[in-house]
Amino acid sequence: MSKYKKDKTTEEKIMEAARKVFVRKGMYGARMQDIADEAGINKALVHYYFKNKQKLFEEIFMEAAGKLFPRVNAIFISEEPLFAKIEKFCEEYISVVLANPYLPLFVLNEMNQDPVYFFNKLWSGKQRPNPQKFLEQIQEEVNKGTIKNFSPLQLLMNLLSLTIFPFIGKPIFQMTLGIDELQFRMFMEQRKKEIPKFIIDAIKK
C-alpha cells in the first residue's frame, strides 16, 4: 500500500488517537508523543493539524461532552408524559454510552478540575442542560396525585445516578465480580428496562 494512500484522513487519524489517549490518561497524563505514536505519525504533524495540546484536548472534550449532554436535554425538554420520558431516557442514554463506555468518567473528571472554565466553554447559551421543565413535570404529577410526594430534584438525581454510575464504577465491578465485557453489556441492556421499572415502582401511588 502506497505511503500516502489513506482511507481515513490524517486529521481523523489524529482525532481517533487523541480520543484514545486523552480518555485513558486525561489531559495531564496524555503525551503528544503517545498520540502521535498511536496515530502512527510524526509528532510535528499533530501540531500541524492542531495548534497545541490544549486545542486538541478541547476538541476531544467538546466532542465527548457533545455526545452526552444534548441528549439529556432533548429528553428533558420533550413533550412526552413523565413515565415515558423516564423510559426513553434510560433506553437512549444507556445505548449511547454503551458505545463509548469511557465517556462519563472522562467528562466528569475533567470538568471537576475546573468546573467554571468548562461550564462556560461548554454552554455558551444554547445546549446548556436545563432540567427545569422536567422538574416542573414531576411537580405536576405530584400535585395531580399520580405519584408520591417526592422532591423533583431527588428524583432527577435518582434517574441520573442509576443510569450513569454503572459506567463510572465499571472497572471496579468487573474486577470485583469477575465479569467480562459482554456480561457487562448484557447487565446494562437489562438495566434499560430495570431502571424505569424500579423508579416507577418506587414513586407511583
Add this chain to the structure above:
Amino acid sequence: MSKYKKDKTTEEKIMEAARKVFVRKGMYGARMQDIADEAGINKALVHYYFKNKQKLFEEIFMEAAGKLFPRVNAIFISEEPLFAKIEKFCEEYISVVLANPYLPLFVLNEMNQDPVYFFNKLWSGKQRPNPQKFLEQIQEEVNKGTIKNFSPLQLLMNLLSLTIFPFIGKPIFQMTLGIDELQFRMFMEQRKKEIPKFIIDAIKK
C-alpha cells in the same frame, strides 16, 4: 513563632498538601513543586519524607481508598437484616463522603487508569470488597417472598449508584442548578433517608 516549632509534624503537612493537590489534579497533573508550595516547604523536603512522587501518591491513594471501601464491606458482611443494612449503608456512607466529597471521583478515576494494578495494590487479600453475602441475602428475601423478584446484582448497583453518584456529579449539579455548598450538604442529608425509602418502596411486595 520559632522556625522549628510546629503544631503539625512536617510529614503530616506534606500529606495534607499532597491530598489537596493530588485530588484536585490527579497523579499526572500534580506537580511536586505544587505540593511543596502548598505545604510551605522546600521541594527536596518532600523527597526526604517520601522517596518519590509515586510513593507519595500511593500513600494518598491508599488512604483515600481505605476510607471508602472497608466501610462498604463492613456493612455487606454484617448480620443485620436487609432493609436495616440498606438504611445503615446510606446513613454511614453519605456521612463519610460528605466529610471528603472529592474522594469517590478521585479514587474511581485513578483506578480507571490501570484497574489491574490498583486492584492488586489495594486488596492483597484482606479488605477486598466482597458483596457475596449481601447478594445472597437479597436472594433469600426474594425466595422468602418478602421482596419482588429482583436481580441481586441490579439491586446492589442501584444502592451504590444512588449513594455515590451525586458526589461525582456534584460540580455539574452545583453549576447547573446554582446551588452552593450548604445546599448540596442539605440535599445529601435528605438523601440519607430518601434513598432507603426509595429502594424499599421499589422492591417490597
Add this chain to the structure above:
DNA sequence: ATATTTGTTAACCATTTGGTTAAACAATAT
C-alpha cells in the same frame, strides 16, 4: 561542651515534554 544524628534548604542535574524549524516529499496548478 561537643559529637552525632535529624531536618531543611538552595543550587543543581538529567530527562521529559510541548512545541518549532527547515528541509524533503507529494499533489496540484500553470
Add this chain to the structure above:
DNA sequence: ATATTGTTTAACCAAATGGTTAACAAATAT
C-alpha cells in the same frame, strides 16, 4: 516540465519537572 502549494519528517530547542547533592541548622546523645 516547472512552479506552487500543501503534507510529513528528522532534528532541534527551551521550559518544565522529578529527583539529587552538598552544605547548613536544630535537636539529641555523649
